[in-house]
Amino acid sequence: MAQEIEALTPYARSLGITVESWEDGIPILSVPFEETVEGRPEHYHGGATGGLLETAGYAALRAELGRQSRAAMLKPINITVQYLAAGKSRTSYALGRVxxxxxxxxxxxxxxWQDDRTRPVATAVMNVLVASPEG
Structure with missing residues (x-):
């Protein structure tokens, strides 16, 4: 299961997203603040924050599917992101829940979130099609 999750997409890897740790079988992802995620000076670009949220959501779903021994092709139906505070120049973390x-x-x-998990910088709600790998 961990190997599947750690094989992040090329986009996630280009942002520097990694699996930081695991909590109750769900990966917590992190991304350090670097030039690749900077929008305005010393702040995360909204797209980088959205990419972290989306990646964490898919990682949580893959972990749950792995627990159920289900193979599936995942296709987005919709993703709604709420930006709650500006991400500053430090590491950001994300955790998805199915x-x-x-x-x-x-x-x-x-x-x-960044420094305080109880104060999220952004949230997302995702709806994903779980399609059979046979088509």
Whole structure:
């Protein structure tokens, strides 16, 4: 399971996203503040924050599918991001939670934070099609 999650997408790797740790079988992802994620000076670009949230959501879903020994192709239905505070020039973290997993779709919530987990800088709600790998 961990090997599947750690094989992050090329986009996630280009941002510097890594698996920081695991909590209750769900990966906590992190991304350091570097030039690749900077928007305005000393702040995260909104797209980089959105990329972290999306990656954490898919990682949580893959972890849950792995626990259930389910193979699936994941296709986004929609992703809604709420930017709550500006991400500053330090490491950001994100954790996704699968709130519902059915036969054909999944609902996921994700939170991103920096210094204080109780004060998220952004959240997301994701709806994902869970398609059979055979088509």
């Amino acid at each position: 709130t519902k997993l059915g036969r054909r779709s999944a609902n996921i919530t994700v939170e991103a």
